[in-house]
Amino acid sequence: MAAPPAVHPNKAAFIEGVELSLASWTALRLAIDNDWGNDGLGEEKEAWMCDVLVDYFGQRAQRVEPEDVEDILLQIMQDEFNTMLEDGSAYELGKQLVAMYREVIHGNHRLVEELRAKAARRRQQPAFLATQSRQEATANDDDDDDDDDDDSDDGSEDGDADAPSAS
Numbered sequence: 001m002a003a004p005p006a007v008h009p010n011k012a013a014f015i016e017g018v019e020l021s022l023a024s025w026t027a028l029r030l031a032i033d034n035d036w037g038n039d040g041l042g043e044e045k046e047a048w049m050c051d052v053l054v055d056y057f058g059q060r061a062q063r064v065e066p067e068d069v070e071d072i073l074l075q076i077m078q079d080e081f082n083t084m085l086e087d088g089s090a091y092e093l094g095k096q097l098v099a100m101y102r103e104v105i106h107g108n109h110r111l112v113e114e115l116r117a118k119a120a121r122r123r124q125q126p127a128f129l130a131t132q133s134r135q136e137a138t139a140n141d142d143d144d145d146d147d148d149d150d151d152s153d154d155g156s157e158d159g160d161a162d163a164p165s166a167s
Contacts (some may be wrong), residue, residue, distance in 0.1 A: 013112045014057070014104045018050050020115040021096055024122070027089050031081035038082070045080045052076070057101050064101065071095030 007015075015062055022028055023046075032042030056072060073090040077083045100111040 007115050010104050010107060010109075011054075011058075013109045014101060015050070015054055015114040017100045017104065017115055018053050018097060019114070020102075020119050021093060022050055023119065024115070025089065025093055027083070027085055027087070028081075031083055036081040036083050042081075049073075049080075052093055057097075057166065061105075062102070064128075066091060066094035066096055066098050069097050095155065145154065 010154060028046060028049075031037065032046060035042060052072065054070065056068075060068070070091040070093075073093060074085055077085055077090070096111075103109070103111055
């Protein structure tokens, strides 16, 4: 059995860049983490989404515009994750992918390297944030002893200041 043909380094870099971009897209992370597709297949859908985008760029080459990518992303998010995005993030991701593609096809992998460095920092960050959150929670536990029961606007503790007296 023959080995599959080697992937060109520029294409390999673009694939990695798309994967890294999707992995850091908040809308997709939320959809996967919260199973908005209701099928537990979020990670598989993310990989498929990457394949769709890479194939689209491969077929259209230099004719891809951010709006084209935005349309694909919005359609996939709606169809696969039951999510309609209106935050502009799909367009921003489209701009990023188009810029990256235009650099990568000329052998410039700078944007992919930046994404790789950001991903490495993100992988280190959760441990720091978890530690910081535990420390803040411990510090806030000391503050929870305050009396928070008087929620009325008139300053009375029982909240019945407007009730008629029983005289």
